[in-house]
Amino acid sequence: MFRPQVPRSILSLTPRRLLALQSSAAEKSAQKTAAHIEYLLKFYNPKLLQSIKITESLVSPKDYVDLKKRGDSARSRLAPDVNADLSKTDPEWDEPIMYPNQGINATPYPRIPQMQALDNLGMQLRFKEKDAIRGPSKRSRFQFFEELHKLTGMDVDYMRLLYMRPIHMKRVSCQTSKGKIPNFFCITVVGDRNGMLGLGQGKSRDGMRTALEKAHWDAIKNLQPIPRYEKRTIVGEMNYKYHAVKLFMKPAPPGYGLRVNHNIFEICQAAGIKDLSGKVYKSRNSMNVIKGFIEALTKQRSLEDLAAGRGKKVVDLRKVYYSA
Amino acid sequence: MSLVHLSNLCAHLKNCSHVNIAKTSIPFSRMHLQVALGLYREGFLSSVQKGSTSGPDQKPVDVTPDNIATRRLWVDLKYRKNTPVIREISMILRPGRKVNMTSTEIRALASGLAVRFVQPLQPAEVIFVRTLPTEIMEVQEAAKKGLAGMALCRVK
Numbered sequence: 001m002f003r004p005q006v007p008r009s010i011l012s013l014t015p016r017r018l019l020a021l022q023s024s025a026a027e028k029s030a031q032k033t034a035a036h037i038e039y040l041l042k043f044y045n046p047k048l049l050q051s052i053k054i055t056e057s058l059v060s061p062k063d064y065v066d067l068k069k070r071g072d073s074a075r076s077r078l079a080p081d082v083n084a085d086l087s088k089t090d091p092e093w094d095e096p097i098m099y100p101n102q103g104i105n106a107t108p109y110p111r112i113p114q115m116q117a118l119d120n121l122g123m124q125l126r127f128k129e130k131d132a133i134r135g136p137s138k139r140s141r142f143q144f145f146e147e148l149h150k151l152t153g154m155d156v157d158y159m160r161l162l163y164m165r166p167i168h169m170k171r172v173s174c175q176t177s178k179g180k181i182p183n184f185f186c187i188t189v190v191g192d193r194n195g196m197l198g199l200g201q202g203k204s205r206d207g208m209r210t211a212l213e214k215a216h217w218d219a220i221k222n223l224q225p226i227p228r229y230e231k232r233t234i235v236g237e238m239n240y241k242y243h244a245v246k247l248f249m250k251p252a253p254p255g256y257g258l259r260v261n262h263n264i265f266e267i268c269q270a271a272g273i274k275d276l277s278g279k280v281y282k283s284r285n286s287m288n289v290i291k292g293f294i295e296a297l298t299k300q301r302s303l304e305d306l307a308a309g310r311g312k313k314v315v316d317l318r319k320v321y322y323s324a
Numbered sequence: 325m326s327l328v329h330l331s332n333l334c335a336h337l338k339n340c341s342h343v344n345i346a347k348t349s350i351p352f353s354r355m356h357l358q359v360a361l362g363l364y365r366e367g368f369l370s371s372v373q374k375g376s377t378s379g380p381d382q383k384p385v386d387v388t389p390d391n392i393a394t395r396r397l398w399v400d401l402k403y404r405k406n407t408p409v410i411r412e413i414s415m416i417l418r419p420g421r422k423v424n425m426t427s428t429e430i431r432a433l434a435s436g437l438a439v440r441f442v443q444p445l446q447p448a449e450v451i452f453v454r455t456l457p458t459e460i461m462e463v464q465e466a467a468k469k470g471l472a473g474m475a476l477c478r479v480k
Contacts, residue, residue, distance in 0.1 A: 229447075237446055301411075303448070309367070309402065310448065
């Protein structure tokens with residue numbers, strides 16, 4: 001390695017004694033360089049040595065001194081030591097191990113176990129939002145709609161402003177050799193209150209929140225248009241049987257309101273049906289009522305379809321009578 | 325006018341609709357002809373043709389006592405978007421329960437109200453009424469003319 005030569009400016013400013021010292025320093029450095037060249041000649045041939053000298057002369061002394069001043073942090077990282085013991089990782093100095101498929105916001109640090117003991121009595125440790133440990137399927141609200149947009153192509157703002165209602169939530173359990181495994185189930189209805197309706201189901205072992213999110217996702221995926229008469233009620237009477245649920249729905253005049261089963265009420269709110277009357281006979285199982293009503297709604301035939309089938313023209317008498 | 329024949333007609337048209345049959349034949353009688361023409365006028369059938377047991381007649385054939393046994397009415401069924409236009413066809417009256425309606429009741433039925441056990445008219449639904457022993461017409465027609473009659477069958 002070549003040491004930089006002493007610059008002339010320093011020589012001009014220093015007194016004689018220092019000059020003498022300096023000259024001895026210059027001699028020393030010259031000796032050192034000679035010794036170094038001898039050492040290098042053992043490994044490199046003279047031609048390679050020449051190229052080494054040229055490359056080193058290209059590095060300015062100022063840059064080299066700056067590098068030395070900044071210390072270890074400025075040095076470039078070298079390949080890891082082959083003989084290093086990698087079985088143990090220092091939590092402070094080493095980077096944590098990244099396992100695959102842990103989700104988008106999952107941190108590599110282990111979860112702090114939430115154990116209920118007499119001294120903590122169910123109190124939970126809470127961190128700030130950005131430091132919080134997130135589960136695998138938990139996304140932020142923004143990410144949720146962005147991913148749905150990628151999947152469906154629907155406008156993010158449209159999806160965000162949809163009427164969403166988790167109508168039915170329950171906890172189901174599966175009996176296994178290890179005991180009862182609880183599972184959380186949720187049915188969510190989603191609609192734009194103007195003819196678009198979607199029903200989604202979500203299930204999760206993590207908890208109701210994940211199940212709700214899954215159901216919301218599923219519901220938006222299943223958005224479909226449903227026919228309505230005058231955009232406020234169903235088209236004709238509905239006599240529909242779904243499993244053991246018998247639905248008898250009748251359209252109602254404007255201003256009547258929704259005088260129906262509470263599950264059907266929520267679905268109508270989402271779909272934009274404002275007037276409806278009807279009764280649910282035999283089974284009133286929430287899940288089946290919901291599924292049955294949505295099936296019946298989608299199987300409705302609009303007046304235009306019916307008229308087209310029979311080759312007739314539909315005329316709005318009120319419009320014709322009151323038109324100019 | 326026989327209820328049995330009318331029931332058979334309804335059942336036959338329903339069965340044919342379910343298996344997407346295009347052309348079917350029904351017995352040739354006054355009642356059948358009136359119902360078939362009524363359905364044609366309302367747009368449930370695409371054509372009504374006179375014919376024999378083998379098929380519709382290409383040229384007009386007079387009905388004589390010789391060929392009366394083989395005379396049939398050929399009827400073309402309609403389908404749209406993989407579903408039949410005749411979604412439901414059923415009898416209103418039974419031999420044990422007949423409804424003779426007055427002109428007011430017929431007008432109420434035509435307006436979409438329920439009359440006794442007869443459910444109200446649905447969108448794109450048609451009810452056939454027998455106003456005279458030899459006359460079968462649609463309920464709207466009967467209401468316009470202010471006639472009384474017996475409701476026979478409904479087609480949706």
